[in-house]
Amino acid sequence: MALRELKVCLLGDTGVGKSSIVWRFVEDSFDPNINPTIGASFMTKTVQYQNELHKFLIWDTAGQERFRALAPMYYRGSAAAIIVYDITKEESFQTLKNWVKELRQHGPPNIVVAIAGNKCDLSDAREVPEKDAKDYADSIHAIFVETSAKNAININEVFIEISKRIPLAEASGGTSGKGFKLGRQASESRRTCC
């Protein structure tokens, strides 16, 4: 069976549940007292998709502002980005829009974007209507799901959707093995800072 390596990075505001989503996907567990990520955490998980094995190389980035400038290091060379917001926090949805903008400007040209509205188990406290988010996702041709890392809702589905959308050509090219040895793109990363 063919093995494809897919580099995926998670972006989004602090506390929206990026690590929880990854933790649920990789370990199928949930820790309500999870600590804020420091820098970025790298994890892998291999899943079968049709007649291929997809090895997800996941960069779970820290949402804290002090690590913001490091993000290009992680999304550069990514095949897909999952941008997460918290459905109970309008502000995190605004942050998400900024991430989309940044990816469009400085990210890899063919990057697959998935938007995950996390904490959908807390719909009582919802601040971001599902329709608004869905419309926005459609307007940028992004995958859209509402997820709950806590209740394991739609977590695997996000990754399956990503598998579906990854163009076949990518498999033989850029994202495999040593392919994502990050080149120095100093000028580009500088632009993202300002």
Place this chain on the structure above:
Amino acid sequence: MERDGHQEGEGQGVIIRNPPLEINPPADTLATSLSLLGNHMFPDQVARDDRATADTQEPGELPPSEVPAQEQHLDAEPVSNQENQLETEETDNAECQNNESTETANGGTKDDAADNDQNDSGEFVVTMLAKAKLEEQGIGVKGRSSPLLEAGTQESPALMSHRDEDVTADSWRQHRKHIFVLSEAGKPIYSRYGSEEALSSTMGVMMALVSFVQSGDNIIRSVYSEKHTVVFLQKGPLVLVCVSSSRQSEEQLRGELLYVYYQIISMLTQASISRIFEHKKNYDLRRLLAGSEKILDGLLNLVDSDPSFLLAAIHCLPLASSLRDSLSQILQKAITTNLVFSILIAKNQLLTIVQEKTVIEDTRLEPADVHLLLNLIGASSAFQAGEIWTPICLPLFNPDCYFYAYISYLDPPECTVCLLLLSTDKEAFYAVADCKRKIEEAMCAQNSLSLIAKAQSYSVSQVGVSDLRHFMYKPFDVPDNYRQLTQFTSPEMEAPYSSEEEKMRLLDLYRYMHSRIHSSSRPLKLIYHVAERETLLAWVTSKFELYTCFSPLVTKACAITAITKLLRWIKKEEDRLFIRYPPKYSTTPNPSKSSRGGKSDQQDSTDNGFLSLL
């Protein structure tokens, strides 16, 4: 606090350094400047306090243990020192009583202030803090809003309690040691207890004190009241304040504030902090520290409970030297370009450390930097998932540049053995992660993990000295060309020091002994201290610094014999107790690139820096 509590503000000394003049500020000026900040009830008594003295100490404080003791080479047998060096103290003499009259003027004042117990003076700082809080009651004490909390996920009460603490409550004021960090504009950055928002006017008062003294070309260093010592430390645009009711010396408290500063630097670098505040004086630094409060909380808990900080030395896990050597060799072989330090940690203690040759020739890895790394790893469970890649600054190594740290536990899910690889190249993750795999394979082949799991701290009973309850030994006699890390060894704290309270009490006794040994006005070489429930002996020579704790019935002669035995035992065991010769490797094809302070590195840190946030 009651309003009249501060009406007789006699007992406090305000220690200010440079120039050596008495300050006698006109009462109305000080009162006025403070009332501008909304503190109209300021005790003007303080302004009239003519005990305020000037301390002419030079700027640039050293951590307590670096204060040089006046060495005279005490190589003779312990017994011969007994005559001229022993200083016997009575029980309950924990008040720094001056047995000799050779105190310098400023030292005398300091001690007076601390000793003046019968004078139930104003405690003006405490009063001030209380007042500021009363004003805040209107504002309310809304706790910091944690995204997790509001989302309904519960944090355990222990985790959230002191952030949401009511800063007007008595319990808040009774904390043993408060730490505040604020910006020069008076903006709160961090408070150990209670939310910064609720404390903003308290911090405003603190800043007012600092700037008032500053306006007279002076620097406020400390304020003593009956029960509290308030210590100020200004570092660049940050002001750090400690309000402590522990009986630690000012130097020790300042050393702890310095650690807090360094931990902040390790996250943001000195360069970016000054840059941020140059651009925007009233920047809210909490934006950048959000989510990192736990690291500072953890540091402060460690500082209180781990003598490593007091001794400014590393405590490594005792390990058979053959095992330690084989681990070092494994690390030595798994290298990649620009790797600078490979560190193996078990149970939050150092197992071994391998250093890059050219880098370590330039500069030494300071114990404080290692403490910050250990604290970072211990303070957050975030490292237990996956492999972490994060920028980190080692402030004593170079306060302006980042290293890139690869952090991964080798034994999930237990997560006791942690590998830390530091590189100067921010793009090196995959290469460094490869090193980890090599290390993992080699350790698996040698069954190292299960051997490490058996390693543990030792019991004082192994020394075989009956009256000896505990000790801390820090050797100096290591060949310096090995660029040795300063280390110390210490057994587990066992009965009667098994409860948290008793542990703390013993540590407090050690801290007291340490402050006497390292007193800036009158350093001592040997102290024999008979306390209520134990007897302590502290001894510093050119070869070591030693603190011992005996049962209360020990005689002086007994204690001296015991120490001779102890020193012999340590000598015999030193290969197991210490990392004897930290191994090196060479990974830099171009030495200048990775050496400290390189321009290119600095540029690099600017790229990753926080200009974008302005």
